[in-house]
Amino acid sequence: MAEYVVEFGRDGRAGEADGRLDAPAFHRNHQAIRAVLVQFLAGKSGDAIEVGSGTGQHVVDLAHHLPDITWWPSDLNETHLQSIEAWRAYSKLANIRAPLRIDLSDPCWCPEMDGGHGPGELVAVFCANVIHIAPWRVAEGLFAGAGRYLHGGGLVFLYGPFKRGGKHTAPSNAAFDSSLREGNPEWGVRDVEAVQELATKAGLSLLEIAEMPANNLTLVFSRTG
Ligand SMILES: C[S@@+](CC[C@H](N)C(=O)[O-])C[C@H]1O[C@@H](n2cnc3c(N)ncnc32)[C@H](O)[C@@H]1O
Numbered sequence: 001m002a003e004y005v006v007e008f009g010r011d012g013r014a015g016e017a018d019g020r021l022d023a024p025a026f027h028r029n030h031q032a033i034r035a036v037l038v039q040f041l042a043g044k045s046g047d048a049i050e051v052g053s054g055t056g057q058h059v060v061d062l063a064h065h066l067p068d069i070t071w072w073p074s075d076l077n078e079t080h081l082q083s084i085e086a087w088r089a090y091s092k093l094a095n096i097r098a099p100l101r102i103d104l105s106d107p108c109w110c111p112e113m114d115g116g117h118g119p120g121e122l123v124a125v126f127c128a129n130v131i132h133i134a135p136w137r138v139a140e141g142l143f144a145g146a147g148r149y150l151h152g153g154g155l156v157f158l159y160g161p162f163k164r165g166g167k168h169t170a171p172s173n174a175a176f177d178s179s180l181r182e183g184n185p186e187w188g189v190r191d192v193e194a195v196q197e198l199a200t201k202a203g204l205s206l207l208e209i210a211e212m213p214a215n216n217l218t219l220v221f222s223r224t225g
Contacts (some may be wrong), residue, residue, distance in 0.1 A: 006133060008055050019086035021055040021079070025129070030061050030215065033128060033159055034209045036218045039065050040155055042123075047119030049074060049110065049149075051102055052130035052144065056084030060091040060128070070095050072119045074102035080130055104130070105137045107144035121151040128159040131195070132177075135186035140198055147202030147223065155205060156221040159212065163191045170215040195219065 008021040015021040045068040052061045053073035073084045073096065076166075084099040084123045100118060102109045112118025125146045131139040146156045161173045168174040168189065177189040196206050196219075204221040212218055 006090065007077060008077060008083065015083065016086070018090065019082040020090060021083040022058060023055045026055065026057040029128075029159075029216070030058060032212050033058065033157075033218065034061055034065055036159075036212075036220065037062060037124070037157055038065055040157075041069060044070070044123055045069060046151075047072060047121070047124035048124040048126065049100070049102075049119060049122055050126045050128075051075075051104055051109070052127055052134075053084050053099065054055075054080055054129075056080070056087035056207045058126070058128060059084065059096060060087050060093065060161060063091070063093045063096045067093075067095055069123060070097060070119065072100055074100040075110045076101060098167070104141040104145070105135070107141045108148070109141060109145045110149055113149055119149075122149045122154050123151065124155045124157065125150060126157045126159075129130075130160070131158070132160055132180060132189050133187055136190075139190060139195060143195075143198040143202040143204065144200075146221075147204060150223040152223055152225050154223045155207070156199070156219075156223075158195065158219040158221070160216060160217070161189045162195070162217050163189055165190060165193065169217075173215050192217070192219065 009015050047070045049072045051074050053075050059071050059073040075081050081099050088096045093216045180187040199221045204223050208220040210218040
C-alpha cells in the first residue's frame with residue numbers, strides 16, 4: 001500500500017543538522033516525475049511555483065534539470081519551510097527562490113504575486129502528493145489560483161494516485177484511499193474527472209495523463225487563452 005506523510009521528520013527519522021529532511025518516496029518517484037516536466041518545460045524560461053513542496057527535494061532536482069526556469073517552492077508547514085530553505089542553500093542553485101508560505105485552501109494563494117514581490121506570471125505550477133492528503137477545498141484552491149496566476153499556455157503538473165471513471169486503478173490505491181479516509185473523512189484519492197471539472201472552471205484544459213510507476217499519474221493541464 002502507498003505510504004503517506006503529513007509532516008516529514010515526525011517519524012523519528014533524524015534530518016540533517018541544517019534542517020534538511022528526507023522523503024523516502026522522493027528517491028522512488030523523482031526521476032519519473034522530472035521526466036514529465038522536462039518533456040513539457042525543456043527550453044522554456046520564466047517563473048514556476050511548486051505548491052506543497054514538503055522537504056524541498058523535488059524543487060532542487062527540477063531546478064537542476066530545468067535551469068532556465070526560476071523555481072519558487074512553497075508550503076504551509078513551518079518545519080517543511082525550514083527544510084526547503086536548507087535544501088535550497090545546500091544546492092547552491094541560483095534559480096531557486098526562498099520558499100513562500102502558501103496555503104492552497106485560499107484561492108488567492110500567492111499574495112506576493114499580487115503585490116509584485118514574488119514571481120511574475122507563471123509558466124508552471126507543480127503539485128505532488130498533496131490533494132489526496134488534504135480536504136477537497138485544497139484542490140479547488142489549487143486550480144482557482146493556477147487559473148489566476150498562470151500565463152496563457154502555462155501548465156499545471158499534478159502528481160499522485162487518482163481514480164478514473166470513479167474506479168480505483170489498483171487494489172493498493174483502493175486500500176490507500178480507505179486508510180486515508182479512516183484517518184480523515186475529508187481526505188481521499190481523487191477522481192481524474194472531478195479534478196478535470198475544477199480545471200475547466202478555472203480555464204484549464206487537460207493535455208495529458210502520464211502513467212507513472214506504482215499506479216500513480218501525472219495530470220498535465222494547460223491554461224487556455
Ligand atoms: C505528502 S506531502 C508531499 C510533499 C512533496 N510534494 C512530495 O511529493 O514529496 C504533502 C505536503 O502538502 C502540504 N500541504 C498540506 N496541506 C496544504 C495546504 N492547504 N496548502 C499547501 N500545502 C499543503 C504539507 O505540508 C506537505 O508538505
